[in-house]
Amino acid sequence: MAWVFTEEIRRLNRQGMTFNRMAAACHFARSTSWFNRLVNYDEGNPPPPRVIGDLAAMMGTSRRHVSEMIVEEWYGVRPDDAVSDHLRSLVIALHELDGDDVPVVEQLVKRLRDKCSEKRRLEGELEEARKAFASSSGQVLAGPASVS
Structure with a gap:
């Protein structure tokens, strides 16, 4: 329960x-x-x-x-x-919400979503670069990369 x-x-x-x-x-x-x-x-x-x-x-x-x-x-x-x-x-x-406020909230949510999408894209690129560097230099990676 x-x-x-x-x-x-x-x-x-x-x-x-x-x-x-x-x-x-x-x-x-x-x-x-x-x-x-x-x-x-x-x-x-x-x-x-x-x-x-x-x-x-x-x-x-x-x-x-x-x-x-x-x-x-x-x-x-x-x-x-x-x-x-x-x-x-x-x-x-x-x-x-009042109907007039809905577009403002939608705009805010889209901006936050785009920010998160960009962060995920950058993290993916950083991870690919780390793997490429590690394979070319023979290093072992410590864990996934993170973008703050």
């Missing part, structure tokens, strides 16, 4: 949000003791659908993301959208 919802609550708690503040921030959709039992004793019933919006506001994320965490943790069901975990929060944020 993945503890994705519980881990997010733990993360908020580590950042200084007390269980009292969590309860107040979600308009007491979940009680202080519910958060305490969830985090400290790994027990608690899944939040009902009617409180997902309040939890999302408290957690600073979307209703969809909270729903996904709940079904994954309590029911063992992961969304089948092939979005990796490290990109999930980015996808959620992108869905909330």
Whole structure:
């Protein structure tokens, strides 16, 4: 079982949000003791659908993301959208952008992608040069080359 919802609550708690503040921030959709039992004793019933919006506001994320965490943790069901975990929060944020901002984000992503492609190309050329040098001089290579 993945503890994705519980881990997010733990993360908020580590950042200084007390269980009292969590309860107040979600308009007491979940009680202080519910958060305490969830985090400290790994027990608690899944939040009902009617409180997902309040939890999302408290957690600073979307209703969809909270729903996904709940079904994954309590029911063992992961969304089948092939979005990796490290990109999930980015996808959620992108869905909330104004249409005017999308071209700016696309331009930034393309620039970063081109930078990574160029780095991989340079690393490949450097590796080929190292191999050519090693074979012509009879040296043994220590490992792959890296471009920073």
